[in-house]
Amino acid sequence: xxxxxxxxxxxxxxxxxxxxxxxxxxxxxxxxxxxxxxxxxxxxxxxxxxxxxxxxxxxxxxxxxxxxxxxxxxxxxxxxxxxxxxxxxxxxxxxxxx
Numbered sequence: 073x074x075x076x077x078x079x080x081x082x083x084x085x086x087x088x089x090x091x092x093x094x095x096x097x098x099x100x101x102x103x104x105x106x107x108x109x110x111x112x113x114x115x116x117x118x119x120x121x122x123x124x125x126x127x128x129x130x131x132x133x134x135x136x137x138x139x140x141x142x143x144x145x146x147x148x149x150x151x152x153x154x155x156x157x158x159x160x161x162x163x164x165x166x167x168x169x170x
Contacts, residue, residue: 122157
């Protein structure tokens with residue numbers, strides 16, 4: 073089954089940001105602010121390969137082995153890209169959550 077290519081935009085980067093930073097805060101304005109910060113970090117703070125892997129994994133719901141096959145990488149390389157990107161985004165989130 074062929075998947076439709078999804079490009080990172082303001083709308084779908086918000087979805088990724090929400091999935092990465094869902095700590096159940098009840099403060100709506102704080103969650104919105106954090107989504108904007110993380111969306112910007114996704115677009116500008118990650119390498120292209122990290123961004124592609126994160127979008128495919130979190131937004132498209134692809135498994136790491138499928139991402140690896142599509143990109144011509146090993147599964148462990150994809151895992152490292154996703155882990156590094158998630159770490160960067162969590163650092164950004166923790167910095168601004170203060």
